[in-house]
Amino acid sequence: MWHWMGNGFGWWFGMFGMALFWLVFAVALVWVIRAVWDRGPVREGPGRAPDSPLEILQRRYARGEIDRAEFEEKRRDLS
Secondary structure, three states, rough: OOOOOOOOOOHHHHHHHHHHHHHHHHHHHHHHHHHHHHHOOOOOEOOOOOOHHHHHHHHHHHHOOOOOHHHHHOEEEEE
16 A cells, blocks of 8 residues: 555655755845845935935045045135
8 A cells, every 4th residue: 555655756856845945945035135235325316315425426536436636626616
């Protein structure tokens, strides 16, 4: 007479299914964490004023995109 596990395949499929479940769960968890992490801080939206030209200039100088002379010249132009 056949029981619910049949000829032993139920145990193997159950073990494979559980491993597959945890693998899919881990991949989904990593994907969600990376999606949230990569968004970074919200720069714009309701309640957040856009950056002023001086703030943009200061960030460009801090990143090294422009040198001190160019920074000072553009800062004088903005004032």
